[in-house]
Amino acid sequence: MTSLKKIIITVDGWSSCGKSTMARQLAKRLQYIFIDSGSMYRAITLFFIRNEVNVQDPAQVAKALQQIKLSFHLNAHNGNNEIYLNGENAEPYIREMKVAEKVSEVAAIREVREFAVKQQQLIGNDKGIVMDGRDIGTAVFPQAELKIFMTADNDVRVMRRYKELAAKDSSIQMEDVKSNLALRDHMDSNREVSPLRKAEDAVVLDNSHMTPDEQLNLALQWAKEKINA
Ligand code: DC
Numbered sequence: 001m002t003s004l005k006k007i008i009i010t011v012d013g014w015s016s017c018g019k020s021t022m023a024r025q026l027a028k029r030l031q032y033i034f035i036d037s038g039s040m041y042r043a044i045t046l047f048f049i050r051n052e053v054n055v056q057d058p059a060q061v062a063k064a065l066q067q068i069k070l071s072f073h074l075n076a077h078n079g080n081n082e083i084y085l086n087g088e089n090a091e092p093y094i095r096e097m098k099v100a101e102k103v104s105e106v107a108a109i110r111e112v113r114e115f116a117v118k119q120q121q122l123i124g125n126d127k128g129i130v131m132d133g134r135d136i137g138t139a140v141f142p143q144a145e146l147k148i149f150m151t152a153d154n155d156v157r158v159m160r161r162y163k164e165l166a167a168k169d170s171s172i173q174m175e176d177v178k179s180n181l182a183l184r185d186h187m188d189s190n191r192e193v194s195p196l197r198k199a200e201d202a203v204v205l206d207n208s209h210m211t212p213d214e215q216l217n218l219a220l221q222w223a224k225e226k227i228n229a
Helices: 019-030 037-050 058-066 097-107 110-123 136-140 154-166 174-190 212-227
Strands: 008-013 033-036 070-074 081-085 129-133 146-151 203-206
Touching: 008 019, 008 136, 019 033, 019 129, 019 212, 033 037, 033 081, 033 110, 037 058, 037 070, 037 081, 037 097, 037 110, 037 129, 058 110, 070 110, 097 110, 097 174, 110 129, 110 136, 129 136, 136 146, 146 212, 154 174, 203 212
Parallel strands: 008 129, 008 146, 033 129, 146 203
Antiparallel strands: 070 081
16 A cells, blocks of 8 residues: 655745634645644743743743743644643743733744754654644745745734634733734744745745635645645
């Protein structure tokens, strides 16, 4: 029996354009591992907030990183790989607004990126992986066989993130979500270390006017072309 070739698929793009949802479904259909790299930056940020780490102080950042152990564990109920911070499931906390407000600042720190990228590359060693983020196709897996760059209209993205947050917290204001997204887009694409940008060999998926099924089918078609190449 010939086994199918395994590839690396990267999904980069702006905040809240549905990268994780699409990447998770794609991984499921291909029976690949799905890793949400943003959850790593969010878990590191959660640790920094809880321990009042001054991000301007390199010594404090270095010491904090030595105290952080990140791992992913499969949740048998929902089939998702969930992030653990020093043995604690961090998923319930990392999507909160206070983390969202700080994460781009933390993710811009060179040492933080080196710490996260090293682990991301280890996880991808055996291929058969879909990883989403901002620099996965450019810095983490520049050799990936399929690179998808996702985008969507700004208003569509704001509404999606608002609905996601409002489902958990009815005090969330649309204006706050809008300004947080604009700020994160700006910081993520203007930082010095591996800023968000489309890899030259990435294919663009603009899902502003697509249903989830339509975008999944398109991505699956691209993946199968690469797997069968
Ligand atoms: O995908 P997300 O919104 O959960 O990501 C949270 C933040 O982490 C985002 O504002 C930028 C940062 N990030 C990054 O710099 N590089 C990645 N590969 C993934 C996320």
